[in-house]
Amino acid sequence: MIEQKQLQLANIELWKQWKEQGWVPAKQSLIESYLPLVDYVSGRLAIGLPKSVSKEDLSSYGVMGLIDAVEKFDYERGLQFETYASWRIRGAIIDGLRQGDWVPRSIRDKAKKVEDAYQKLEQQYLRSVTDAEMSAYLQISEQEFVQMLQDISITTICSFDDPIREEESETRLSLIIDEKAKNPDFKVNEFYLKETLAKAIDKLTEKERTVVSLFYFEELSLGEIAEVMSLSPSRISQLHSKAILRLKGALGRFKTQLFQDT
Template sequence: MIQQKQSPLSNLEVWKQWKSEGLLSAKQSLIEHYLPLVEYVVGRLLIGLPKNVSRDDISSYGIMGLIDAIEKFDYERGLQFETYASWRIRGAMIDGLRQGDWVPRSVREKAKKIEDAYQKLEQHYLRTVTDSEMSEYLHITEKEFQHMLQEISVTTVCSFDDPIKEEEAETRLSLMVDEKAKNPENQVNEFYLKESLAKAIDKLTDKERTVVSLFYYEELSLSEIAEVMCLSPSRISQLHSKAILRLRGSLGRWKNQLMQP
């Protein structure tokens, strides 16, 4: 994470001026202070995007996300603003890109096809399926399967603001935010979601688990992970795509089970 020279949170007066008194000058001060955070998130997100994606466009989306984060952040809860804002900024960037339809429909269809295949095969075999089994199910060669994974690698960047299913309003972030309300049904659902996700991660191959851990927990870039694992960046991208598609399939099964009477 970037280092701030002097955080406004070290002087709560700035946040108080904005939240309690509504001073626009205080809000502007916060925006200007945290603009480097936008550039940090832009740099990480661009690693997995096509070269034709405009950095300026992504930055614009990110600034809107930063403004939204400043407007909604509750400084009195004692949370770290940088972490909260990073989620909002990244989500705003991805939402903006998707509204611009930057990924061809054919690529999204391939991603959905592979995701469904992982879901069906792993539910049938109750284990991690191999590339050869996937290729046979899809009626393509393993080389063609690897090429498909490379094509759809740009679609596997997840936003916490994305819906769990396209036709539903519930987002991934809604399962993580603590609203200080002890809802038994939500607690049970969250428990089974975490359990399903843990089981799904266990079913990943060793290399896929390593990539997921380094990317999402250690916050390494794909090129940095490639150096750590002594593999090519394209191979790391493939492993990341396969892991995300497997996890999506597992979460889809979890959602379907909850809906069954």
């Protein structure tokens, strides 16, 4: 934390030179100083990806995200650039991977089928459904369901640039706007979105909530989480996949309800 503060203070002058004077060398210096962020984010995303995905490609996509972050960041708002840039880097890597079509269509179809099943069953039962109930609905054995989760684990990396539903163009990022803007409709939608996500997270199993918390808030890798929870990395990957698919299903229901109410 102290090192981050020191870096931020040291770069203030560079931000001023770049944003206020348009001095390109200052921009280049900022990019170079924050390059370790690209290695950190790409390293975390590399976990669980096929070996065919090149680390060099991940870093290349990430650098583009970092450049975009430096160009768009408003240093005068007092926000932490590291947090903002991490999301931009992450989104750029995911976009790059998707453009390269690194996940077979059959795997994406499986992920969509499981997400839809979670959405329908949990809306029907108003609770977190079990693997047995999911297996029965999908007409497969529980072992086949576990294997399906393992197969689709590499698709559960989320980006705010993803559409809320595949067939629609509206993205999660479109729900995030400048907090200073006074838009009543957005405030109402934002309230219900947060409420929906809170309820969805509450419905996750204890282990799923722990995985989500450690991965997205404590920023541990799946391998580190496996050590903390004394479970195998493949089991942690399955728990992560189930949690993300449940949450995506909840967002899908949220979008459907908004559309029906308008």
